[in-house]
Amino acid sequence: MNKPLILVTNDDGIYSEGIYVLQQALAEMGRTVVVAPEAEKSAVGHAITISDPIRIKEVSRRNGFTGYAVAGTPADCVKLAVKALLEESPDIVVSGINLGANIGTSVLYSGTVSAATEGVILGIPAIAISIASLVNPDYSYAAKIAKKFTGLVLDNGLPEGTALNINVPNVPEKEVRGIKITRQGASNYNEKFDRRVDPRQRIYFWMDGDLIHPKEDPDLDDIALRDKFVSVTPLHYDLTNKESFTFFKTWDIFNNDR
Amino acid sequence: MNKPLILVTNDDGIYSEGIYVLQQALAEMGRTVVVAPEAEKSAVGHAITISDPIRIKEVSRRNGFTGYAVAGTPADCVKLAVKALLEESPDIVVSGINLGANIGTSVLYSGTVSAATEGVILGIPAIAISIASLVNPDYSYAAKIAKKFTGLVLDNGLPEGTALNINVPNVPEKEVRGIKITRQGASNYNEKFDRRVDPRQRIYFWMDGDLIHPKEDPDLDDIALRDKFVSVTPLHYDLTNKESFTFFKTWDIFNNDR
Numbered sequence: 001m002n003k004p005l006i007l008v009t010n011d012d013g014i015y016s017e018g019i020y021v022l023q024q025a026l027a028e029m030g031r032t033v034v035v036a037p038e039a040e041k042s043a044v045g046h047a048i049t050i051s052d053p054i055r056i057k058e059v060s061r062r063n064g065f066t067g068y069a070v071a072g073t074p075a076d077c078v079k080l081a082v083k084a085l086l087e088e089s090p091d092i093v094v095s096g097i098n099l100g101a102n103i104g105t106s107v108l109y110s111g112t113v114s115a116a117t118e119g120v121i122l123g124i125p126a127i128a129i130s131i132a133s134l135v136n137p138d139y140s141y142a143a144k145i146a147k148k149f150t151g152l153v154l155d156n157g158l159p160e161g162t163a164l165n166i167n168v169p170n171v172p173e174k175e176v177r178g179i180k181i182t183r184q185g186a187s188n189y190n191e192k193f194d195r196r197v198d199p200r201q202r203i204y205f206w207m208d209g210d211l212i213h214p215k216e217d218p219d220l221d222d223i224a225l226r227d228k229f230v231s232v233t234p235l236h237y238d239l240t241n242k243e244s245f246t247f248f249k250t251w252d253i254f255n256n257d258r
Numbered sequence: 259m260n261k262p263l264i265l266v267t268n269d270d271g272i273y274s275e276g277i278y279v280l281q282q283a284l285a286e287m288g289r290t291v292v293v294a295p296e297a298e299k300s301a302v303g304h305a306i307t308i309s310d311p312i313r314i315k316e317v318s319r320r321n322g323f324t325g326y327a328v329a330g331t332p333a334d335c336v337k338l339a340v341k342a343l344l345e346e347s348p349d350i351v352v353s354g355i356n357l358g359a360n361i362g363t364s365v366l367y368s369g370t371v372s373a374a375t376e377g378v379i380l381g382i383p384a385i386a387i388s389i390a391s392l393v394n395p396d397y398s399y400a401a402k403i404a405k406k407f408t409g410l411v412l413d414n415g416l417p418e419g420t421a422l423n424i425n426v427p428n429v430p431e432k433e434v435r436g437i438k439i440t441r442q443g444a445s446n447y448n449e450k451f452d453r454r455v456d457p458r459q460r461i462y463f464w465m466d467g468d469l470i471h472p473k474e475d476p477d478l479d480d481i482a483l484r485d486k487f488v489s490v491t492p493l494h495y496d497l498t499n500k501e502s503f504t505f506f507k508t509w510d511i512f513n514n515d516r
Contacts, residue, residue, distance in 0.1 A: 236498075
């Protein structure tokens, strides 16, 4: 039997440390193909490139993989890999290891998560994995978790239309308190815009902000992660708020006087 | 009492026809402020600009509004308007009128919808509105629907964390069969990548594809719209697939041999 085919991607770009570590770990359990953005594409959300040509080139990492660098978004990478570059469909898409947590509302802005969602849209089980720090990441435990869950998903599959969004605390393995299946949290950035004037007297802003955790619930991804658990959140891409349907029953939608 | 403050945005850009029509319609029921991308930002999803400065400039449309053009994404526009440009918080965010439907999985790629979602994240009720054609749009009925639902939302509010995604068929009003509260559909693009070689012998791809409707269900946005109904889908931004939780009960997550 062929070893499983694992499509590896990310949003920090093909030259990042996180994707190198991820590919090295997953190469121990399957055939890996790396198709990732040429440059960093953080916070691009689920953007796709429909009005520009998408360029690709082969890239070799020293002592590592040869893959495709794509001048596009993480979602572009997954679509292009599955529909144009690969001769067989991957058994799983693994996106990461992202530098910085993807929790709470950040999930919406995350290119890492959108690559996994794109896999699922194409019918392929998918995992996004991130480490909860922007500085001094120690990827060793996150790589172990990536391998463990890749194995679990290859063995068990995932419910239809579902990807796993995994966040790993950036602490030594012995300080990790466990693994939790979580819900997307409510954490959010309290944005501040820093207004400046450039040398040509034109106004511009820098977006910045502090992460806030408005809800204390140990089963939310942000709270679990803060408390040094690995959070594993099953995500789908149906945004319908079904619970809200009763709300609209009272609406006078068919009143034509409006 | 002050008239309601209506923040108007889109992803087709501040110079588009759809935002002009939308602002003109909503100006009849409140004070409008337009903050929209300087250039077309279709398919950018929920991208935000965190690594580049965000420039703004004032723009006046002939016989129309004066607003802010933002060198950024739709989500940037809403954040910037609420957190930096406006002195009071808007009562509602209305995004559109988008040229082309935002239904099924397209909702994930849609800048129009992400602007509405961003409003909701900031605690402001929000509507996204699109017309189901890329050519020869007749915005008159869509403008009426935008006004009707803006009024309904201003009067009734929306459930917490919920935005409305409205799609209007591009047919004369008398051919519209009605208004339906719908669920996000399963329609999807069956992407094709057109591989080409440029004059310098470099490879590039164009992404293209046909829309497919894999599920026939009259309560899905794509099917309702195809059948000439106005689809109104309540969307939230919690992507957790709660129904999948039982699936993971059987997983051997704590087996450390993996």
